[in-house]
Amino acid sequence: MDYKKEENLRRGPWLEEEDERLVKFVTLLGERRWDYLARVSGLKRSGKSCRLRWMNYLNPSLKRGPMSLEEETIIFQLHAFWGNKWSKIARRLPGRTDNEVKNYYRTHFRKKLEGQNYDKIVDWSRNTGEDLLRKYKETEITWTRTTTQEHGFDKTVKESKQINMESDKETCGGIFERESFGVMKSPYENRISDWISEISTGQSDANVREERTCSSSENNININVGSWWFQETRDIEEFSCSLWS
DNA sequence: AATGGCCCCAACCGCCGTTTC
DNA sequence: AGAAACGGCGGTTGGGGCCAT
The missing domain is CATH 1.10.10.60 (Homeodomain-like)
Incomplete structure (x- = not known):
């Protein structure tokens, strides 16, 4: 338009x-x-x-609050790989938007980059983000199909399951575990959540059908993690390869 | 208290690829 | 096949809030 x-x-x-x-x-x-x-x-x-x-x-799946150290590290590293591919980077950060990532980078990194080296900005030796990435490298992602409740109605999703190759322990989630993030909501956002809850109660069957269709799409994998979910794409393989090659 | 500068982020803009008809 | 509509993306802007003076 x-x-x-x-x-x-x-x-x-x-x-x-x-x-x-x-x-x-x-x-x-x-x-x-x-x-x-x-x-x-x-x-x-x-x-x-x-x-x-x-x-x-x-969008209720959005996360509020400041970026965590892990998120900051991911943004910085992926920007080093991909450049200004904000939407691509944002897809690695559940609940964050391309706009948010872009703004964050501009205000927190670009300025610092002037006259500084990367390793001065992120202390790699102490940074837990690097450990996280290493841990992620050592994991294998498999996909399982589950049915959960989303806004009061059933939602069929593919759920990521990380299997740690060393400990053989399974953890669910996207790149991170749920506990990695603090979800903060303002009163206004709470009201929005309330509206959604109210509306969803009377949701039409047609919409439910459509929701299910979208979730089962071959190229769009919806990952449900607790009360929020995000879209992942098949280029996660590309991500894994390029990140660790 | 007033003000000027800076920071942050929501929103806009324009372009381009994809989908629909 | 081609035009129109739609959706996604990255760059840019403007205004509100904070802080130092």
């Missing part, structure tokens, strides 16, 4: 009422057809704006 042609569209910060309405319609219609969703919802926003607001702020 051409923003310049849509003179009557609202711009700038989202109002609470707009967020509430967007959450309702995304829950009802799903995360697709954003222009259509923007029209039928009555929001005077572009589809793109709606998508961005949902993806970067309202």
Whole structure:
């Protein structure tokens, strides 16, 4: 959609009422057809704006709070491998968006990089992130299909299972274990969660069917970890290879 | 208390690849 | 097959908040 042609569209910060309405319609219609969703919802926003607001702020799978040391290390290392592939990097960080990663890098790393070496920014000898990555290298990821509850209805997912080659202990999750992250929610975010819970109770069967279809897609593997989930792609093999070669 | 500078991040923009019709 | 619509991505911007002076 051409923003310049849509003179009557609202711009700038989202109002609470707009967020509430967007959450309702995304829950009802799903995360697709954003222009259509923007029209039928009555929001005077572009589809793109709606998508961005949902993806970067309202999506309940997003994690809030400061970046952990592990996340910081991952961002830094993957940026060294891939450059400004923010969405690709963000997919390695459950609950983080490309925008968030991009902003974080710009404010925390780029400035520091001026006149400094990489090893001065991240103390590799003491950094637990490196240990984490080494541990990850030593693991083998297998996939299992499970059914869990998502927003009050069944959701079939493929769940990652890491098998540590040394200890032979299994841990579930994506790249990290759940305990690696602290989830913080503001009162406003709690309200959004409440809206979603309320709406989901009356979710239509059609939407449930569609949700299941998406989850079982060959190329999109939804990984459910506790109360949140994220999308992983098949290039995890590529990730593993390039990271450790 | 006022103000100027800086930081952070939500939101916008434009481009491009993919999907749909 | 081709045009239009849609969705994703990376770069950029603007405004609010914080802090030093």
